[in-house]
Amino acid sequence: MDTQQSRGGRKASAPAAPTDPVSQARDICLRLLTTRPRTRAELHTALLKRGIDADVADRVLGRLNEVGLVDDAAFAEQWVRSRHTYQGMGRRALAAELRRKGVADPLAVEAVAAVDSAAEESRARDLVRKRLRTMTAADDLTKIRRLVTMLARKGYTEGMAYRVVRDELRDAGTETDLLDTPDPD
Numbered sequence: 001m002d003t004q005q006s007r008g009g010r011k012a013s014a015p016a017a018p019t020d021p022v023s024q025a026r027d028i029c030l031r032l033l034t035t036r037p038r039t040r041a042e043l044h045t046a047l048l049k050r051g052i053d054a055d056v057a058d059r060v061l062g063r064l065n066e067v068g069l070v071d072d073a074a075f076a077e078q079w080v081r082s083r084h085t086y087q088g089m090g091r092r093a094l095a096a097e098l099r100r101k102g103v104a105d106p107l108a109v110e111a112v113a114a115v116d117s118a119a120e121e122s123r124a125r126d127l128v129r130k131r132l133r134t135m136t137a138a139d140d141l142t143k144i145r146r147l148v149t150m151l152a153r154k155g156y157t158e159g160m161a162y163r164v165v166r167d168e169l170r171d172a173g174t175e176t177d178l179l180d181t182p183d184p185d
Helices: 021-035 040-049 054-066 072-087 091-100 105-112 117-132 140-153 158-171
Strands: none
Touching: 021 040, 021 054, 040 054, 072 091, 072 105, 072 117, 091 105, 117 140, 117 158, 140 158
16 A cells, blocks of 8 residues: 555545654654754744743753753854845844844854954945945935935944945945045044
């Protein structure tokens, strides 16, 4: 007999879900971890939403942590590297994202520290150059506003955003004094 079909030609039903809450919690976690890495807090929340008791969730997550399947420090490091490289996120935004994902502050600070000021500024410059290529018809004030707000949304500090935009506009041949600050004499 085929495992997919019964004698009557109908498909057999899927195997029953485990009734043991620990097995059920472990299966939920493993299923979630197959799609992408997750933090302990994300998995804990998912288990509670699915009706798993908090004590069972803690026990299962503790075991998954012991065997290395749940590692918030590794998650934070990978998240920062990926989001900074591919999305152009600044340190402030990266730290906020890690907090929302439930990564403990010391781990988040350590992971975000991997992005140094030079790398952050270099990535901001890349973002501004790319965006400038599409802004040919905009006036200078509009360009400045759009570029600075883009960098702010991505978590770059105000000072860095203004400095990078000013420098990149000058390098692109746009001489504007809108971002120059007068000398405090």
